[in-house]
Structures are given as structure tokens and as C-alpha cells.
Amino acid sequence: MAGAFTSPGKYNFYTCADIDVSIRAYRVRLVELEQVMSRASQSAGGEIVNMIAYRGEYALYRGEVAELTRAKADKQCAIDSKFSSGRAVF
16 A cells, blocks of 8 residues: 555655655655654554554655655665675666
């Protein structure tokens, strides 16, 4: 379902650095949404609140992270590793 909200090729013109910044930003928001959804699900009717208020945005950001990860792999950007040189191969 996450891929339904993203357009393929949206990040083809991003540089590897731009992709990394975007992935970090989306992951921060995903963690925030997970925390809010967790708190909301503890109350009565919380699942309904999650469905209405947070599920769509959560699916959108998961799709964006998946598309950014795909773009990062297509560009052969350096993988996040302590053994990586930090250079991209084009």
C-alpha cells in the first residue's frame, strides 16, 4: 500500500546527498508518527483515530522512503557503512 502514494522516478534528479537528507527527514517523521499512533491506540477508539488521522500520512512516508531507497540504489550511492568510502559510482 505504501507504494500507491508515490510516483516512480520522482527522485531521479536528486543527488546522493539530497537523497540521504530526504531519507533522514522522512525517517524522523515516521518515528514521530509511530509514537503518536502507539499512544493513540492505547485509548478507547484509538485505532479509529489512527486510521483517520495518521495511517495515510504514515503510508505516504513509507512509500517515499522506499522510493528514495530505490533511487539511491539506482544511482549506486555509497551504502551507509563504516567501511564505505562515501563516494558514489556513476
